């Protein structure tokens with residue numbers, strides 16, 4: 192879909208309470224324009240749950256439900272099966288954060304994917320537990336400062352690299368896995384449109400810069416998202432039944448140093464730490480593109 | 485006239501094959517699964533655990549044999565089982581699950597979510613020991629700790645009651661004055677794996693008794709609403725009160741439903757408690773689950789010896805039948821409460837609630853802890869309970885809390 196053809200209809204409306212510059216509502220709003228009215232949304236505990244609706248003010252214009260934190264995969268399975276039984280054609284979509292996906296929710300997610308439930312699972316990835324105050328998650332990149340990985344005198348931030356969740360989902364060989372970023376909006380919209388048409392389990396993983404947790408100027412959200420892609424920190428691809436069908440390659444690969452610049456969570460980085468992060472990116476690049484950067 | 489439960493809303497297509505009324509010799513687990521079939525459940529999500537496994541396997545067989553076209557979600561855990569039936573029930577489908585012990589413990593987080601959203605889920609729980617140490621035999625330490633989750637809970641005496649209660653369970657839970665989920669206990673192995681003759685009504689009779697589920701709040705794109713939103717203190721206290729009120733409303737509904745069931749199917753469960761030889765009884769033992777049958781025999785034998793003993797079967801633990809107990813126990817001189825679970829350092833959970841219900845009664849209320857961890861409760865054990873109560877009547881009570889048949893502990 193062309194950006195100009197995007198429907199005027201809003202299913203995630205203004206009045207929500209996300210921080211200025213937050214990418215999560217941009218993801219949700221645009222995605223919902225394509226998924227449309229005939230959609231039921233589940234949100235586990237996360238920023239979106241809170242900024243999308245605190246009773247009695249609800250930004251959602253479609254039916255929306257919440258149960259708990261770790262069960263997006265199973266909650267949407269239940270709703271989807273009920274609609275199947277009742278022969279109602281409804282798109283059931285669960286929108287979880289990285290914490291609700293990589294960590295506490297991975298079991299229910301893996302189960303739903305393995306059963307090939309007819310649902311769309313969306314992970315908006317802001318690389319930490321933001322709702323509870325910026326704690327590390329399995330998605331937090333190497334070295335980043337969070338409230339549970341504060342750069343100290345002995346330990347300089349998070350010691351482990353980011354877990355490759357999309358690859359874990361690709362290994363489930365589900366009908367559709369796509370990684371996305373709103374900085375590449377046409378690609379983003381195309382993937383949502385495609386996911387909507389596919390039956391079975393669909394996993395959409397969207398990069399979601401968070402000015403509050405990453406400590407950057409809120410006007411720079413899209414720029415940072417773009418730099419993540421251009422540096423290889425985030426890679427856009429899509430896979431069908433476990434096979435990569437399309438992968439976006441930045442025209443000019445930028446060094447990670449350029450990406451981390453301006454983000455407070457990396458401010459303490461030493462040249463050695465930058466090098467460590469660059470090595471990780473280069474290795475991932477080689478694995479995904481089959482050639483050295 | 486409500487439309488029949490076994491029809492599709494619009495198409496009128498039959499969801500289950502017609503099932504004739506029949507007498508079967510079946511396990512408690514099969515009774516539970518067969519009752520779910522009769523209740524025409526639309527979505528089942530479950531995860532196997534001994535001794536509940538037969539329920540899951542039986543239902544899978546019904547689905548694979550095409551006896552029902554219910555959706556069966558074979559989830560990867562009990563936490564997901566409960567999450568899934570909450571989702572399906574929120575989408576308006578009559579939903580069913582079953583578990584036991586560790587599985588119930590794993591579900592715990594989701595239980596108040598089911599009741600808080602007022603979703604009338606029905607869940608047999610095969611009562612099994614909770615670890616540690618790990619054991620698979622009968623105990624109520626799995627279900628008792630769930631008493632404050634907003635679920636109704638009851639305990640069955642035999643396999644017939646298991647089958648009947650699943651059917652009645654939906655009727656009670658789905659009543660708009662109640663709209664709370666219900667778990668029904670059945671004793672591990674003693675019921676779950678033991679065959680007994682059970683009368684099953686026909687699917688038509690059940691459909692007539694149990695109309696289709698009519699949810700109030702439902703996920704429907706034509707009428708969007710938010711279910712389970714983040715809610716500030718301005719509203720939650722009223723919601724808690726509503727759940728409290730629903731639980732209180734359930735008492736009358738349980739009476740009405742057991743009465744209607746009795747008139748339709750000829751089996752009367754008398755509401756929340758069942759009394760046996762209590763009219764002139766001087767000592768009364770309160771029992772739960774299968775031990776009731778043994779206790780009935782003891783009552784009969786003691787009555788022949790001229791001893792004025794009686795028993796009350798505590799069927800429902802939530803809602804708790806406080807008024808019924810006060811009335812039934814007003815003339816008793818000594819009361820005993822059987823517990824198959826313990827609230828550590830205090831006593832049996834049933835005893836605690838009975839005592840609080842009887843506040844102001846000036847008579848001994850003894851507690852008998854027995855059968856814990858699945859230890860057999862033999863006739864002699866129940867006789868001992870009555871003997872201790874009769875001694876207490878003559879002013880010879882030694883202890884308030886008695887651990888029956890427990891090595892190293894004096895009775």
Ligand SMILES: Cc1ncc(C[n+]2csc(CCOP(=O)(O)OP(=O)(O)O)c2C)c(N)n1
Nearest residue numbers: 236237238260288289290291319320321322
């Ligand atoms: C079982 C359970 N454990 C912990 C929490 C507390 N909690 C709520 S949201 C959250 C973090 C969410 O992180 P993520 O999924 O990344 O979403 P974000 O807030 O970053 O958008 C945590 C830890 C909870 N609600 N439930």
Ligand code: SF4
Nearest residue numbers: 210213238321401403
């Ligand atoms: S903390 Fe981050 S993710 Fe959460 S609303 Fe604010 S900007 Fe968005």
Ligand SMILES: [Mg+2]
Nearest residue numbers: 288289319320
């Ligand atoms: Mg996050």
